[in-house]
Amino acid sequence: MIGLLRKQVHLRTNDLKPHYDVVIIGGGGHGLAAAYYLARVHGVRDVAVLERSYIGAGGTGRNTTIVRSNYKTPETIAFYKKSHQMFLELGQELDYNMLVTPRGLLWLAHSDNQLRLQRERAALNQAFDVETVFLDAAGVREVCPQLDMTGGGGKHPILGAAWHPKGCITRHDAVVWGYAAASQRLGVHVHQGIEVTGISTEGGRCVGVTTTAGPIAAGVVMSAVGGYVSNVARMAKIRLPIITHPLQAYVTESYKPAFDRVVASADLHIYISQSARGEFLIGAEIDPYTSYANASTWPFIASASARAIDLLPFLAKLRILRAWTGACDMSPDYSPVMGTTELKNFYVSTGWGTWGFKAIPASGLSMAELLATGKVPALIAPFRADRFRDDRAISERASAGTH
Amino acid sequence: MALRLSCPNCGSRPFTEFWFGGELRPLYREGMSPEEDYRRLWLPENAAGRQTERWFHHAGCRRWLTAERDTVTNEIHVVH
Numbered sequence: 001m002i003g004l005l006r007k008q009v010h011l012r013t014n015d016l017k018p019h020y021d022v023v024i025i026g027g028g029g030h031g032l033a034a035a036y037y038l039a040r041v042h043g044v045r046d047v048a049v050l051e052r053s054y055i056g057a058g059g060t061g062r063n064t065t066i067v068r069s070n071y072k073t074p075e076t077i078a079f080y081k082k083s084h085q086m087f088l089e090l091g092q093e094l095d096y097n098m099l100v101t102p103r104g105l106l107w108l109a110h111s112d113n114q115l116r117l118q119r120e121r122a123a124l125n126q127a128f129d130v131e132t133v134f135l136d137a138a139g140v141r142e143v144c145p146q147l148d149m150t151g152g153g154g155k156h157p158i159l160g161a162a163w164h165p166k167g168c169i170t171r172h173d174a175v176v177w178g179y180a181a182a183s184q185r186l187g188v189h190v191h192q193g194i195e196v197t198g199i200s201t202e203g204g205r206c207v208g209v210t211t212t213a214g215p216i217a218a219g220v221v222m223s224a225v226g227g228y229v230s231n232v233a234r235m236a237k238i239r240l241p242i243i244t245h246p247l248q249a250y251v252t253e254s255y256k257p258a259f260d261r262v263v264a265s266a267d268l269h270i271y272i273s274q275s276a277r278g279e280f281l282i283g284a285e286i287d288p289y290t291s292y293a294n295a296s297t298w299p300f301i302a303s304a305s306a307r308a309i310d311l312l313p314f315l316a317k318l319r320i321l322r323a324w325t326g327a328c329d330m331s332p333d334y335s336p337v338m339g340t341t342e343l344k345n346f347y348v349s350t351g352w353g354t355w356g357f358k359a360i361p362a363s364g365l366s367m368a369e370l371l372a373t374g375k376v377p378a379l380i381a382p383f384r385a386d387r388f389r390d391d392r393a394i395s396e397r398a399s400a401g402t403h
Numbered sequence: 404m405a406l407r408l409s410c411p412n413c414g415s416r417p418f419t420e421f422w423f424g425g426e427l428r429p430l431y432r433e434g435m436s437p438e439e440d441y442r443r444l445w446l447p448e449n450a451a452g453r454q455t456e457r458w459f460h461h462a463g464c465r466r467w468l469t470a471e472r473d474t475v476t477n478e479i480h481v482v483h
């Protein structure tokens with residue numbers, strides 16, 4: 001009884017130490033997960049996560065929480081499949097309710113070209129043991145009767161779809177808080193309100209960071225700052241293949257649970273789900289110019305709403321409640337950038353763009369292994385930062401876009 | 404607030420009339436090493452602050468323009 005009424009403390013504050021074995025810049029999902037697996041799997045507990053704002057202030061607290069593994073290259077399918085599986089057990093692992101909810105994901109085709117692409121995607125996924133099947137129009141109607149099969153009076157008729165029944169939505173704040181609290185229980189320090197302002201080097205290797213709370217020495221440093229990675233790269237005097245684009249999203253007011261699928265359309269660059277709170281959540285393409293402004297814009301909301309209503313006409317009656325935007329670290333091939341850099345002992349986890357939330361568990365596990373052992377795990381070796389030098393791009397343009 | 408660009412040929416227009424061409428990068432020079440060419444092509448500055456960048460006015464004069472924009476505030480300083 002007493003336990004029931006106890007006030008729950010999620011996160012304690014720690015005194016900042018002048019030295020840590022590992023310093024992780026950025027308290028988003030990728031930084032916190034790496035810290036957790038360092039402590040949990042490798043026994044490396046002298047770890048600090050430095051977050052300039054509050055944990056989850058970046059993309060991890062702003063994303064549309066879609067977890068799926070229906071990608072298009074062998075390298076990425078293996079990686080996201082692992083992450084998807086880890087997500088299903090994450091609540092148990094961290095002792096925190098993630099509200100992982102399998103909704104099933106439809107990628108609609110409105111053209112012959114998309115029909116071919118979605119058929120291909122299903123075949124490729126099956127070859128790698130990821131459950132995706134191709135549905136014709138009748139099959140789509142059965143899975144999601146709310147869809148207007150004419151796509152707004154014949155504008156975008158729905159001809160078929162790739163159906164990924166295991167696609168989930170989850171609770172993004174729980175991912176942040178779950179990893180933070182669990183890593184703190186293992187001895188990791190999570191410091192909020194401390195900004196990294198410089199990377200310290202000695203003899204060509206990284207030896208720590210300077211921060212708004214003073215210098216901190218470190219054995220190794222990892223950057224996990226989402227869309228702000230180029231700023232940290234400048235501090236380290238390195239360049240990365242990243243540009244920063246805003247991605248917007250918005251929700252309607254809450255309504256009764258009425259829509260239990262996630263619907264995406266590559267032709268219309270739009271995706272729609274209903275959250276556990278009942279809000280209809282709408283996302284679409286990145287803003288067409290680079291920016292760090294995190295501004296929501298009317299042209300975006302107007303155009304995305306028009307497209308969403310073409311697919312689900314009942315949305316026209318709903319009222320928009322809230323809109324927000326996050327900064328996305330876009331890579332040229334829409335695949336992540338993980339691993340070593342030109343600066344020794346300085347590692348990056350970036351290139352998460354509009355697709356990195358689902359990757360948090362597998363990336364955290366892999367980056368922790370790299371930081372602890374100095375060896376790049378095979379699962380992430382293809383995602384090295386310098387792959388473009390020798391033409392080893394891993395193109396996910398067609399499937400990573402927008403979520 | 405949606406971005407507007409003041410085109411030297413057409414006047415102030417919403418950004419939806421333009422295509423973004425990215426930050427201005429050095430052009431290929433004869434004799435550039437593969438390494439220099441790689442860095443030029445794949446490793447952008449991605450400035451947080453003032454950036455020199457290219458825009459194409461597709462719904463207007465159909466010319467390539469060069470603008471100076473603050474990528475943090477989206478304020479556009481000059482277009483030429």
Ligand SMILES: Cc1cc2nc3c(=O)[nH]c(=O)nc-3n(C[C@H](O)[C@H](O)[C@H](O)COP(=O)(O)OP(=O)(O)OC[C@H]3O[C@@H](n4cnc5c(N)ncnc54)[C@H](O)[C@@H]3O)c2cc1C
Pocket residue numbers: 025026027028029030031050051052053054055056057058059060061062063064065066067194195196197224225226227228232247248249283324325326327328349350352353354355356357358359402403
């Ligand atoms: C609207 C939107 C929808 C999305 N939808 C999906 C989706 O459905 N599925 C999916 O898989 N992905 C999605 N994404 C992408 C996903 O959100 C990101 O890829 C992911 O959250 C990145 O996590 P991160 O830990 O790398 O960075 P972030 O979560 O951005 O964390 C970085 C942290 O670093 C901090 N920081 C920055 N600079 C410094 C500094 N100098 N010192 C200290 N701290 C610093 C920031 O304050 C921030 O808290 C979406 C993104 C957006 C914006």
Ligand SMILES: [Zn+2]
Pocket residue numbers: 410411412413414460463464465466
């Ligand atoms: Zn013009």
